[in-house]
Amino acid sequence: REDKITLWHFKPTGKPSGRRPILISYALVNTPWMVDLQADRSLVARLLELGEDVYLIEWGYPDLADRWLTLEDYILGYLDRCIDQVRQRHGLERINLLGICEGGAFSLCYAALRGYKLQNLITMVTPVDFHTPDNMLSNWTRQMDVDLFVDTLGNVPADLMNWCYLTLKPVRLN
Numbered sequence: 463r464e465d466k467i468t469l470w471h472f473k474p475t476g477k478p479s480g481r482r483p484i485l486i487s488y489a490l491v492n493t494p495w496m497v498d499l500q501a502d503r504s505l506v507a508r509l510l511e512l513g514e515d516v517y518l519i520e521w522g523y524p525d526l527a528d529r530w531l532t533l534e535d536y537i538l539g540y541l542d543r544c545i546d547q548v549r550q551r552h553g554l555e556r557i558n559l560l561g562i563c564e565g566g567a568f569s570l571c572y573a574a575l576r577g578y579k580l581q582n583l584i585t586m587v588t589p590v591d592f593h594t595p596d597n598m599l600s601n602w603t604r605q606m607d608v609d610l611f612v613d614t615l616g617n618v619p620a621d622l623m624n625w626c627y628l629t630l631k632p633v634r635l636n
Contacts, residue, residue, distance in 0.1 A: 467521055468520040469517060469518075469520075471517050472506055472516040474510050475507075475511055477513050478515070479512060479513035481558075482557050482558050483515040483557050484509060484514055484516050484557070484558045484559075485519070485544060485545060485548050485558070486518040486519065486565070487541060488520075488563065488564075489563040490521045491563075491623040493520070494518055515552075519565070524617055526616065528616075529615065529616020533571070537568050537572050537575070538575065541568055545572075545579055549579065555578075555579070558582045558584070559572070559580050560584045560586070561583070563587050564588075564589075566587070566588025567589060567590070569588075570588065570590070
């Protein structure tokens with residue numbers, strides 16, 4: 463545990479696969495349990511049944527105290543230290559990294575900067591191209607004074623991010 467970040471370790475329930483451990487990096491704006499809402503549809507439970515050794519980063523809930531944390535703090539700080547801890551525990555040079563949603567964007571950045579610590583990179587529901595003409599979120603932010611926003615709030619509150627995502631397709635996501 464460091465600041466609000468918790469590194470969880472889940473041991474295999476099935477016959478150990480002998481493969482490298484998987485570190486899951488989820489989004490800051492939601493809890494990682496979003497991929498495990500139902501016992502019979504749990505990503506982590508299924509990986510454990512398959513004999514995988516799974517670690518998961520729970521980022522905590524960013525608030526005003528975190529307003530000056532940068533992407534570098536998250537990617538080359540917290541994420542890098544979690545990766546190093548998993549590597550150290552298993553005596554490995556490289557591990558598998560699974561990034562989900564915003565955690566996938568963090569993971570892509572990490573792979574570009576410190577890819578030598580990764581065996582495999584997997585991304586799920588990871589936004590990559592924010593400049594498509596029909597991207598409503600991108601259109602909103604093009605009109606925004608980002609400097610004023612950052613000077614005022616420091617970081618984007620998770621509740622605001624969730625509200626923005628819900629308003630993209632309100633009927634479908636509610």
